[in-house]
Amino acid sequence: MRKVPMFCGPSVPKRRCLAQAPKDSCSSKCIVPCRQLKKTMDVGQMQRQWIDYTKSLFLEKGFLDGQFLQLQQLQDENNPDFVVEVVSLFFEDSERLLKDLTFALDQNGVDFKKVDAHVHQLKGSSSSIGAQRVKNACIAFRNFCEEQNTDACLRCLQQVKQEYCIVKNKLETMFRLEQQIVAAGGSIPTELSFIG
C-alpha cells in the first residue's frame, strides 16, 4: 500500500509551510511540498481516527474479537475488498435470518427446532466475522430454544437484533473511515498490535 509522508523536514517551520506561501517557496527545503502538507496531515489524522475507532470496537465493549483480525489478514492485493465483501454477506445473511426468526416465533405452535437451526446459523456466521456480542447473544438464545421457552426466546431475539444493529453501525462507520483515508490518498494502517 502506498505510504504517505506526514511532515516537513525539521529545518522548515511548520507555520510557514501551512501558510499561503507560493507553492515553490519551500519545495527546496521541504520533504513534502506545502500544498500537500495539509492533505497529508488530514490523512494522518484520519489514520489515527481509524486506529482509535477500531481499537474501541475491540477493547472497550467487545463488539469484535480476534476472528475479525484473522479476516483482515486474509485480505491481500488479489482480494483487496475481501473484508467488506464478507461483512456485506454477513449483513444480508443476518437480516434474512432475523426475519425468519421473527416469523417463526410469531407462530401459534412455535417450531423450536427451526428456531434453533436459524440461531445456530446466525451464531456461526457472526462467529466467523468476529461479531462477538451477536455470537454471545445467540448462545443464550439457543439455551432457551432447548427449554422451549417462547417468552425468553422473544427477549433473546430482541437482544440479538439490538446487538446486530449496533455492530452493523460500527462496521459501516469503520468502512466509511477507510474509504475516506483511501480517497485522500492514504493507506489503511495494518498494525493492530493492541490485540493480544
Add this chain to the structure above:
Amino acid sequence: MEPRQLTALIVEDDMVIRMVHQKILNSVGLKIQVAENGKEAIEIHGSGQSFDLILMDRDMPVMNGIEATKTLRSMGINSMITGVSTRSVAAHIREFMEAGLDDYVEKP
C-alpha cells in the same frame, strides 16, 4: 513437469463461512469447489469428480456432514475428509469421526 494443483470441496451451508473457508484454501493454492449440503457433495462425486480434500461441515440441512461422510465412504471415496464444526463435546466429535473422517477441526 508442473505439479498438479490440489483440489478441495467445501461442504458448508452458511454463505459467510463458505466464503471465509474458500479464501483460506485459495490463499494456500487450492482449487475450490463448493457444495451447500451433504446431498450436493454426494451428487458432485456421483458425477465423477474427486478432490484431494473435502472440508465437511457437520450441521447442514437436507443431509448433514455425518450422513454425507458415511455415504461418501460407502461409495469408495478415499479422499481426505476433514470435519468442521463448532461442537466441542467429545461424544459429538467422536460420532463425527466414526462416520469416516480423517481429521476434525473446530471452527469459531
